[in-house]
Amino acid sequence: MKRAGFSNRWLPILFLIPQLAIIFIFFYWPAAHAIRSSFYLQDPFGFGETFVGLKNYTAMFNSAAYLRSAWFTVIFTVIVTFLSLSIALLLAVKADKVIRGAKTYRTLLMWVYAVAPPVAGVIGLILFDQSWGPIKDFVALFGWDFRLGVDYFDTAFAMVTISVWKQLPVNFIFFLSGLQAIPKSVREAALIDNRSASGRFWDVTFPLLAPTGFFLLIINITYSLFDTFGVIDTVVKGEPGNNPMTLVYKVYVDGFRGNDLGGSSAQSVILMILVLALTIFQFRMVERRIHYT
Amino acid sequence: MAQVSLNNVRKVYPNGFEAVKPASFRIEDGEFVVLVGPSGCGKSTMLRMIAGLEDISDGALTIGDRVVNDVDPADRDIAMVFQNYALYPHMTVAKNIGYGLKNRKIPAADIAAKVQEAATMLNLTDYLDRKPSQLSGGQRQRVAMGRAIVRDPSLFLFDEPLSNLDAKLRNQMRIEIKALQRRLGVTSVYVTHDQVEAMTMADRIIVMNAGRIEQIGTPAEVYHSPASTFVASFMGAPPMNLLTGRAEAGRVRVGNVMLHQHHEDRDLTVGIRPEDIIPDSHGHLEVEVTLIEELGAHRLLHGQMQGHPLTIHVGKDHPVETGHIRAAIKPNAVSLFDPASGVRL
Numbered sequence: 001m002k003r004a005g006f007s008n009r010w011l012p013i014l015f016l017i018p019q020l021a022i023i024f025i026f027f028y029w030p031a032a033h034a035i036r037s038s039f040y041l042q043d044p045f046g047f048g049e050t051f052v053g054l055k056n057y058t059a060m061f062n063s064a065a066y067l068r069s070a071w072f073t074v075i076f077t078v079i080v081t082f083l084s085l086s087i088a089l090l091l092a093v094k095a096d097k098v099i100r101g102a103k104t105y106r107t108l109l110m111w112v113y114a115v116a117p118p119v120a121g122v123i124g125l126i127l128f129d130q131s132w133g134p135i136k137d138f139v140a141l142f143g144w145d146f147r148l149g150v151d152y153f154d155t156a157f158a159m160v161t162i163s164v165w166k167q168l169p170v171n172f173i174f175f176l177s178g179l180q181a182i183p184k185s186v187r188e189a190a191l192i193d194n195r196s197a198s199g200r201f202w203d204v205t206f207p208l209l210a211p212t213g214f215f216l217l218i219i220n221i222t223y224s225l226f227d228t229f230g231v232i233d234t235v236v237k238g239e240p241g242n243n244p245m246t247l248v249y250k251v252y253v254d255g256f257r258g259n260d261l262g263g264s265s266a267q268s269v270i271l272m273i274l275v276l277a278l279t280i281f282q283f284r285m286v287e288r289r290i291h292y293t
Numbered sequence: 294m295a296q297v298s299l300n301n302v303r304k305v306y307p308n309g310f311e312a313v314k315p316a317s318f319r320i321e322d323g324e325f326v327v328l329v330g331p332s333g334c335g336k337s338t339m340l341r342m343i344a345g346l347e348d349i350s351d352g353a354l355t356i357g358d359r360v361v362n363d364v365d366p367a368d369r370d371i372a373m374v375f376q377n378y379a380l381y382p383h384m385t386v387a388k389n390i391g392y393g394l395k396n397r398k399i400p401a402a403d404i405a406a407k408v409q410e411a412a413t414m415l416n417l418t419d420y421l422d423r424k425p426s427q428l429s430g431g432q433r434q435r436v437a438m439g440r441a442i443v444r445d446p447s448l449f450l451f452d453e454p455l456s457n458l459d460a461k462l463r464n465q466m467r468i469e470i471k472a473l474q475r476r477l478g479v480t481s482v483y484v485t486h487d488q489v490e491a492m493t494m495a496d497r498i499i500v501m502n503a504g505r506i507e508q509i510g511t512p513a514e515v516y517h518s519p520a521s522t523f524v525a526s527f528m529g530a531p532p533m534n535l536l537t538g539r540a541e542a543g544r545v546r547v548g549n550v551m552l553h554q555h556h557e558d559r560d561l562t563v564g565i566r567p568e569d570i571i572p573d574s575h576g577h578l579e580v581e582v583t584l585i586e587e588l589g590a591h592r593l594l595h596g597q598m599q600g601h602p603l604t605i606h607v608g609k610d611h612p613v614e615t616g617h618i619r620a621a622i623k624p625n626a627v628s629l630f631d632p633a634s635g636v637r638l
Binding site: 183185186188189190191192193194195196199203204207208210 | 344345346365366367368371372373375376377379380381382383392393396440
């Protein structure tokens with residue numbers, strides 16, 4: 001292969017500088033700063049700091065609130081990922097079979113994608129509202145006294161529902177395109193080989209969707225862990241109280257509401273390690289991923 | 294084994310396009326029938342209707358003694374070989390071949406035995422544990438064949454199965470498929486746009502054009518007595534020479550050359566196969582040869598006769614050169630067609 005060259009060796013570096021500067025200013029520098037401050041006790045009003053070694057970390061792991069939040073994060077991530085993947089897959093399989101009005105149907109399923117997370121949160125708040133939320137009124141018919149922001153389970157339920165709803169279109173689009181990438185003749189061959197529609201799905205369609213599914217699994221775990229901040233913030237309104245929250249949201253609450261910058265930094269370092277592990281796992285799996293073609 | 298019969302089977306798409314005009318024919322038990330025609334002539338749609346992959350808009354399709362219009366593809370007791378093989382990419386060769394049997398609740402030991410038997414027949418025993426992506430085109434084609442034969446169906450359907458192979462492999466697989474079909478004696482419908490495949494493989498050929506059946510007949514009938522100018526020009530490479538002529542007082546003339554007899558005075562299209570014209574110094578055709586195509590075993594002379602383009606097929610031993618030659622037509626080698634409809638007279 002021919003290499004495209006630059007006549008001046010500084011020119012490529014010049015072109016790279018804006019990108020590198022952004023990465024450095026908004027990623028490496030704050031990350032380095034967070035790692036450093038996780039070893040200090042910060043004065044809440046910005047007057048100096050004291051080196052405390054690993055005390056921020058030990059305090060964190062001994063905190064019942066932190067462990068509770070970590071446990072909630074795990075459950076929240078598993079439930080949101082599972083529900084948003086399985087519901088999206090179901091919708092994609094059904095949408096793939098629609099022949100009449102397919103475009104309208106697909107657009108209706110996709111447009112939630114354009115809703116920003118905080119807006120999704122607000123819509124959720126309206127639907128679940130204590131005094132006039134239609135969902136609250138609906139579940140009340142079944143004797144469920146839904147109390148958003150007061151009852152731990154009810155609040156978590158609303159968070160999960162809104163987060164899943166927000167993530168569905170992304171998964172739907174990927175699953176639908178994954179389905180449409182399966183050669184028509186392979187499906188037809190299956191049609192001749194197997195009379196059961198569910199058998200065909202599990203034996204042929206599902207394995208061929210596995211690469212898409214794995215990619216989405218990683219995307220959804222990342223989403224549930226980190227990108228649900230907007231949704232949670234809207235539901236919790238920065239007033240933790242008895243409310244459930246994920247680790248990412250706790251970093252914000254402890255750091256910016258509680259003014260415990262050192263402890264919050266220690267938490268964010270743990271999250272950084274988590275992201276790093278997840279990334280390594282993803283790359284390993286991508287390398288090993290079966291390529292069918 | 295089964296007979297297949299179509300009774301006014303028709304396909305109309307929701308947008309009103311009539312892909313297959315009402316077609317009726319009957320395929321005998323054990324017969325190898327080839328559907329041939331240019332792209333878009335409806336031959337694949339016809340096959341897919343027989344397979345059950347496409348709804349039948351009108352008419353009745355019978356396989357064996359059952360009308361199967363509303364029977365699921367899996368229950369029609371058919372097997373199909375697709376153009377791009379349609380193997381399951383995530384399954385091994387053995388699983389690909391056995392998948393259809395597994396779904397019929399056949400015991401695993403029996404499946405293994407049948408798969409082994411099919412693999413032996415197709416020289417695939419060394420590849421049973423491989424995935425389709427690790428196979429060559431010809432091997433994939435064999436797996437697709439294996440998948441069809443283990444099911445022991447009453448009808449084989451082939452949808453241009455050889456068009457993805459290179460020319461050499463195509464010739465070889467053509468013979469293998471034909472031999473296999475002979476051996477198993479399974480009724481087969483084979484779709485192709487390649488007239489050589491049609492001629493060499495078929496017991497009977499069905500020539501289709503624009504959704505309509507132009508002719509049904511043995512390869513020899515279709516070749517020597519084409520039912521229309523379309524069949525005459527589609528079957529055979531090079532195609533039949535088609536010349537504009539006129540019959541008057543019992544004689545058919547092209548320009549001022551008399552070629553044939555016809556009782557009715559009228560305009561005609563005169564068809565002569567290139568190999569039915571023989572260079573002959575006493576012949577009454579005068580041909581101006583402008584180009585010679587050397588094909589080794591034979592040569593094609595391209596030229597003009599009475600202002601009409603004409604192709605002549607000559608053997609390799611015959612000396613040829615461009616310029617003015619005389620030629621004769623073999624007896625009974627002239628086909629006459631109606632110039633407006635193209636139908637054989």
